[in-house]
Amino acid sequence: MQRNQNKRKQRLILLSFLASIGLSVLKFTAYYLTDSNAILSDALESIINVIASGFAFYSIYLAAQPKDQNHPYGHGKIEFFSAGFEGALIIIASLYIIYEAILRLIHPEPIHNLGWGSSIILFTILVNGGIGYLLVKEGKKVNSKALSADGQHLLTDVISSVVLILSVMLIWLTDWNWIDSVASLLFGVFLIYNGSRLVNNSVSLLMDATDPELLDRTVGLLSDKKQNHWIDIHNLRVQQYGADLHIDCHLTLPNYWDLGQVHGAIHDFENILKEANVAETEVFVHADPCLPQCCGFCRVENCPIRQTPFLKDIHWTRELLVKNEKLYNGAEK
Structure with a gap:
């Protein structure tokens, strides 16, 4: 293609x-x-x-x-x-x-x-x-x-x-x-x-300046395809090299998952991004373990380590996802 x-x-x-x-x-x-x-x-x-x-x-x-x-x-x-x-x-x-x-x-x-x-x-x-x-x-x-x-x-x-x-x-x-x-x-x-x-x-x-339209499109895609185990995404960067796209981010997953589950979740995450773009897309994901502060907006059901109940979902925006900090900082504001 x-x-x-x-x-x-x-x-x-x-x-x-x-x-x-x-x-x-x-x-x-x-x-x-x-x-x-x-x-x-x-x-x-x-x-x-x-x-x-x-x-x-x-x-x-x-x-x-x-x-x-x-x-x-x-x-x-x-x-x-x-x-x-x-x-x-x-x-x-x-x-x-x-x-x-x-x-x-x-x-x-x-x-x-x-x-x-x-x-x-x-x-x-x-x-x-x-x-x-x-x-x-x-x-x-x-x-x-x-x-x-x-x-x-x-x-x-x-x-x-x-x-x-x-x-x-x-x-x-x-x-x-x-x-x-x-x-x-x-x-x-x-x-x-x-x-x-x-x-x-x-x-x-x-000079790899941010393309707001391209970044908003990526954030919109992630919001639409959001999975319960995608607890948090931060440090999101989208760069264009000609027609090709390079996307990297930090993805927070349940900290009790084994390496196989983490690998599978990241693989599915990457495929969602690749299939949504006509251009060749390269994705790099850094996996982060969840922290107790994430419980208030974590949608994982039957979590064995949950310390506080689910309070609210955080609406993902470009301003939140590009920050190099977990979303619970945004939830506390």
């Missing part, structure tokens, strides 16, 4: 790469016909699409490689680097676009064949929108940051191209050529914002 997912990701990013090459040619053709600085901005940004899609293709290929002695957690983090690389390229392109827009404001030039140019850009909007939507959808499905980042970049390109079409229509109606440079300038600022978001997100993931 994992191999099929990797092949599908590679096919999708290859589609994006080939489409980016074709659309880049079309956009430069539109610029050649119109001499529009705004269309040139869109064409220059499409070069970034080509480079970024090519690097994303390589990153997905590398992320699919098996673990080795030098990379015991796999190669998945290359996908985060790919997203950051794409963001950096967008920022570089946007600075050049802003520079060209300022020059055109100072030294305006006539624009031609806006009808043909607009038709070509409209076609690229449809193609980019379809591929971008597909990449984002599949990226979320298979937990691939490289796919999602490339798809979001294409959808951003769609938004900017729509604004571009509107500006061209205004020029057509008003004959105000300065709108072309202003649209290009705004386009450059918009790209800086989106490129910065990609870079910041990439850096956070490379």
Whole structure:
């Protein structure tokens, strides 16, 4: 199943790469016909699409490689680097676009064949929108940051191209050529914002920053599948390496259980987490023995060592489970 997912990701990013090459040619053709600085901005940004899609293709290929002695957690983090690389390229392109827009404001030039140019850009909007939507959808499905980042970049390109079409229509109606440079300038600022978001997100993931959505999903799963003998979970950590997940936590179990029972409970616990995730999931569980303070929220029936009766169940939340302390501390508050 994992191999099929990797092949599908590679096919999708290859589609994006080939489409980016074709659309880049079309956009430069539109610029050649119109001499529009705004269309040139869109064409220059499409070069970034080509480079970024090519690097994303390589990153997905590398992320699919098996673990080795030098990379015991796999190669998945290359996908985060790919997203950051794409963001950096967008920022570089946007600075050049802003520079060209300022020059055109100072030294305006006539624009031609806006009808043909607009038709070509409209076609690229449809193609980019379809591929971008597909990449984002599949990226979320298979937990691939490289796919999602490339798809979001294409959808951003769609938004900017729509604004571009509107500006061209205004020029057509008003004959105000300065709108072309202003649209290009705004386009450059918009790209800086989106490129910065990609870079910041990439850096956070490379530094193993907590993903609140991913953590909440894991906590929700554990709450829904909660077993009576899962007395307590704490020090929960969920990390993403490309599409792969690594989960570790401390699980409190009855202290009178033998090693075989503990091993079986942990095995079942791990399987619940693995079966709920499409991506390959690696789980490490540290088993803790229960303490007398746990009795008030322990749901184990017919416990031979219970010292106090069951009082209340603790609602598991992200804030509680990530702490490196047993839940009875939360129950006392």
